[in-house]
Amino acid sequence: MLHASGVRTGRFTSPHLIDRWDCVTIDQQPAQESAFQQAEDLMMRRNESEAIGASKFELLTATAFELFAREKIEMGVVEVGLGGRLDATNAMQHKAVTVISKIGLDHQSFLGDTIERITREKAGIMRPGVPCVLDRSNSPAVHRVVEDYAREIGTDVVLSSTDSAFLDDLPQKDYEPHQWQNLACAYTAFHLAYTKSESPLHRLAAAVQDMQWPGRLQTLDIRGITGRQEPVLLDGAHNAQSAEVLRRYVDGRLRKEAGKVTWILAASQGKELDDVIKPLIHPGDCVTAVQFGPVDGMPWVQATPPQDILAVAAASGVADGQMHNSGADTSDAMRWATAVAAGGPIVIAGSLYLVSDVLRLLRDAEQVQARYWPNKSTHP
Template structure:
């Protein structure tokens, strides 16, 4: 169940002092990556930092980190139970995401972090994370069509909704690769909210950009990753403006090299699951914008031979299956459709039926394509392993599918953790 509004989260946190300041990140795509980069650099600088992103990937608590380490399970469960008890006692009626947000923010206070890097769950002004009233800086990443039923039918509407996190006098860093219409919508909202300065990145040819890529190797990153790094660095620089010099901020950049954001262009082995020797690619691309990025990557880095790509696909209900498949599939590719399992803490998230994905793939008219359906991710990987005959396999369509596969890999590798 998705409930917007700040009344319930405000009541959940009414007795909790939030002594930390935030870097608050909204957008359609790239939010999590920006949060990961910022958090890594803050941690490298010895600044106590907490990170809250959503959804979780494998375990419910892995969406919360303290100083770049996932919060301990027992500490998470203990804090969550206290939040839930208060919710019941005070008859607040908070949603699952509001309870999770309150748990994360309470943990940040308990662990005495200095800066919280917080990803918006959905939307902006009425998202539970927007209980943050005095952030150090806000960030708006790439805006695209997603969650239209909740956020608006056009990218301009969605941009205005997400720009609801802007605050009076607080600067905002904006992904300058957005369309002019989106940038205009954000600018209008900034005026309405009396926000601080808007910093548009990347600033091609700027001295700051040159210094960043003097330290990092630009060729090591995809174009969208380069933008995410610049967004993160600009946000970091603004957040630490009063305490650190430019040279000190630049010294934190190498932390980006070791930043891993699972489920996004991630290469993994499924040998313990299916016996396949070759690694596969996982990406949670679930909307057109993300699918276009994945398609570009696959065309340049994966389609290196004449072998077709074997796709393992699952999609959340309400997403544009045909739009995503149209972006990804090429003639002679194979499709194995499946369904992800129940999502812990988010019972409203349901998969599109595998047979319906197959129907869409058939409508697209793949030439000589092999199209199968299997009910679960592991079975689909087994079919993909046999069908691909060592050729490339890419898993996409839903981060929840990626979660199922990573969870299965962990269980196969270390049965005690499953």
């Protein structure tokens, strides 16, 4: 919405999707590799010369902010890495608006084991006098913690709202409930942050309708890897909250006709597998587990062994003959799933790092095809 309104905008999200530098975008285009590496080298030299001892994520955040400064952005959209209060991104001094979206249990070992404790960590991004947009669909406990902290520091909480002529023009039936809730947060924050005198409302509907977010209910063509003609669903659901959203989508749109779903699953170590996997799987489903590869720039991220995921699948009623261990071979997982699905629905989920591996494989397959068959495309 900012970009469509003519605001020069930078975005920083983590983890990256395919290449390390795509975590930073300028006007919706991934940062150039050379520019990213120049900024990163500068941050690393400064870290060493001043003996700062910054962590990998702190260096990544500093690199993003350095790129924003070089590109002279007018507005930055910055996603926290973990929590908020102690997150590296919270070093920002000039905030126009803060946003707290739907909160669920995640990263409990770092943020606390209750919704209230996690919410307090998230609320740490708030600043005196800077409005905070709160997703109104959050639980009463989340509302209480956020509103109490807002009073404590002296700022206002603005509940996300779809009360807008702009949103009236969008067909709500085309959006999943969580997508509409996120849109309400985004629009409310945009309304508070956009300060130009010109009204951009006539540009926003097209910008929202054209929006595609990789790895979130994304439909993929995997013919270039497996020869499968039917599309597959790719979603980075990796906690109980996002797994429940994915379950509703799959059960309502894919399982309703096919019955059986074939899953390709991975997970990061430390995740509560029961909370993520059990809501997704039905007895009679097929499951292959895979271990995602090393994450560039994030050596602390480790994959869960596939056998641990399959143990949860077995406990959910999946028969031995309907499970497969793909080890660290994502291509093998996709080929096995294609064979056993026999045209039925395939869903890839459990980790954004698995999303990265899949998207990278598809890109490599396209590049090979373009090299040898330049007049054909795996994505017509």
